[in-house]
Amino acid sequence: MQDRGRLGVLLVAPALAAVLVLFVYPLGYSLVTAFQAKGGGFTLGNFAKAFEFYSVDIGFTLVIIVVSTLLIALAAIAIGGYLTLGENPRAVALLRWLYRWPLFIPFVVAAQCMRTFLAKNGLMNNTFVGLGLLEVDQTTGFLDWRGIIITFVWKQTPFVALLVAGAMASLDRSTIEAARNLGAGRLRILFEILVPQVMPTLVVGLILSFVTMMSVLSVPLMISGESPTMMTVDMAFRINNYGDYGTANALGFISYLMTATCAWFYLKRQIR
Amino acid sequence: MVDYIKDFLAPRFEKTNPKAVVKAVGTGPGDGGSQKIAEKLQAQKGNAAWDVDVAVVHQKMAGDLVREGLLAPYVRDVSTGRLVTSEASKNALGTNVQGYVIPMFQSQIAIAYNPALVKNPPKSYEELAAWAKANPKKFGYNGIKGGMSGVGFVVGWVYANTPDSEKLMKGPYDANTKAKWDGALGKLKDFNRSVVITPGNAGTLDMLNRGEIAMGPVWVDMFYTWMADGKLPPNMRLQLIGPGLPGQPMYYVIPAKAANMEAAKKFVEMATSPAVQAEGIVKKFNWYPGIDAQHVKSQLDDKTWNKLFVDVTPQELASKGKVFPIKPYFDDILESYERKVLN
Numbered sequence: 001m002q003d004r005g006r007l008g009v010l011l012v013a014p015a016l017a018a019v020l021v022l023f024v025y026p027l028g029y030s031l032v033t034a035f036q037a038k039g040g041g042f043t044l045g046n047f048a049k050a051f052e053f054y055s056v057d058i059g060f061t062l063v064i065i066v067v068s069t070l071l072i073a074l075a076a077i078a079i080g081g082y083l084t085l086g087e088n089p090r091a092v093a094l095l096r097w098l099y100r101w102p103l104f105i106p107f108v109v110a111a112q113c114m115r116t117f118l119a120k121n122g123l124m125n126n127t128f129v130g131l132g133l134l135e136v137d138q139t140t141g142f143l144d145w146r147g148i149i150i151t152f153v154w155k156q157t158p159f160v161a162l163l164v165a166g167a168m169a170s171l172d173r174s175t176i177e178a179a180r181n182l183g184a185g186r187l188r189i190l191f192e193i194l195v196p197q198v199m200p201t202l203v204v205g206l207i208l209s210f211v212t213m214m215s216v217l218s219v220p221l222m223i224s225g226e227s228p229t230m231m232t233v234d235m236a237f238r239i240n241n242y243g244d245y246g247t248a249n250a251l252g253f254i255s256y257l258m259t260a261t262c263a264w265f266y267l268k269r270q271i272r
Numbered sequence: 273m274v275d276y277i278k279d280f281l282a283p284r285f286e287k288t289n290p291k292a293v294v295k296a297v298g299t300g301p302g303d304g305g306s307q308k309i310a311e312k313l314q315a316q317k318g319n320a321a322w323d324v325d326v327a328v329v330h331q332k333m334a335g336d337l338v339r340e341g342l343l344a345p346y347v348r349d350v351s352t353g354r355l356v357t358s359e360a361s362k363n364a365l366g367t368n369v370q371g372y373v374i375p376m377f378q379s380q381i382a383i384a385y386n387p388a389l390v391k392n393p394p395k396s397y398e399e400l401a402a403w404a405k406a407n408p409k410k411f412g413y414n415g416i417k418g419g420m421s422g423v424g425f426v427v428g429w430v431y432a433n434t435p436d437s438e439k440l441m442k443g444p445y446d447a448n449t450k451a452k453w454d455g456a457l458g459k460l461k462d463f464n465r466s467v468v469i470t471p472g473n474a475g476t477l478d479m480l481n482r483g484e485i486a487m488g489p490v491w492v493d494m495f496y497t498w499m500a501d502g503k504l505p506p507n508m509r510l511q512l513i514g515p516g517l518p519g520q521p522m523y524y525v526i527p528a529k530a531a532n533m534e535a536a537k538k539f540v541e542m543a544t545s546p547a548v549q550a551e552g553i554v555k556k557f558n559w560y561p562g563i564d565a566q567h568v569k570s571q572l573d574d575k576t577w578n579k580l581f582v583d584v585t586p587q588e589l590a591s592k593g594k595v596f597p598i599k600p601y602f603d604d605i606l607e608s609y610e611r612k613v614l615n
Binding site for chain 2 (some may be wrong): 053056116119120121141224227236
């Protein structure tokens, strides 16, 4: 018995070491340096600076990500719902084949594509002008906060939709049939029968998306040069231009707090 | 950069020095790349011979390396040393580096414009501000968080609108100077309302290319490279506005205890010779030469020379090509911009 216990520890050790060295140590280190003055010693100065310079950006980050998360939820429900309730088998097959593509595209590539797609004279507007839907002087570029949201939603929807569609497919179809027999429309079935049953899966998918989007630097950097911008851009700027790890880590600490709140909800759901 | 050394310089050097093998190691772009070189030299400080023979570093790091005694004063032993008289070969953001460095190339920020949309391009910051007001959303730059061409534009703005720009470039540093910038930055905040903030150095060029903006600050070498690649219409032009915009060199340096000191000197001598500067730096990469331009001109055909110097003449480059401010003022400018313009 004792041998088995030792063997267990031995088997876990590599994974545990990797987590400790690659995750716990850097996390702890950045948390500590967030409270450290340049010469060492405890300070709240980094946080004072973070709030003085970047409080607007912190709020902006939160708004962008919350709005993106809500839109992702809607799009994922729509896709999952159509895959489950859709009546045209060809359309369902086409959607099933199409919707997963962005999953395999990295954020930086997505950002690069959107940069030329969403620009004022970019691919999207040029197509509209070509089709005669818009005049050249009516076009506007989306390379600002809207572009960031569009890219996030485009990139993260398939991930949540994949989870949601899977959960919907594994539901007992008799509940759907029963509702149908009683005369419920598809929209009503979706929101009153399907969504409540897949809610735990949906929420987990959204929380994971939220945390992922918090950490993306390439999208805000490449899509929008405008101010306010997202916290990741500010962190990179503090380090690259001033070598100021203190304030960057303070910003990091604030974003940990945001994601930790999310993680808390996630864990609460998991344990229940 | 690594490709330039590996594909262009190394074969030439190895041909004339059959025993030599040139191995180029890339340390990454920007100041971070120079930082890595510095850390390597600092780590080898106690050794008798160091394993880096020649390094190419940014201006900011060159000063630190000289102060720490990590570089060899090799310029006097190299014949091409006499072909460099520029300010950049003597002063690196406030540190005297004369004798320790030869510029590999000089890069410059200038205002690119589309002559189809701009008939009389502004010649100074003042004219530019008026033009931007009259043509809203037709001037674009990338702020300070998206790359150096935007940073350079802001630095130039501060030079143009504050009384002691000389002091910012040469020192001495005085922490109270920034208190006098409120007016200049307030004007910049107002200016920003009628311009487009682009996503990055490449973002400005992209928007120029698509005709979304008519004017914007760019690195001259990027501008010509994009044009040569067909990513920018060939009718685009450059204007170096007064009182001036900053540029920066990269330097060839030799570590103080380079293991192959003689070969290193020979290598730099070849790399800074007028022929190589003409063929490699100017023709291939569209950089301004590191050594004085007049020594390079005779090596080039008129077409190449004209391309690089027709919009911005050597005289203009000499009078309006500024250096970046010394480090503490540089930080003050960026932080004041964050405080006064962005908030």
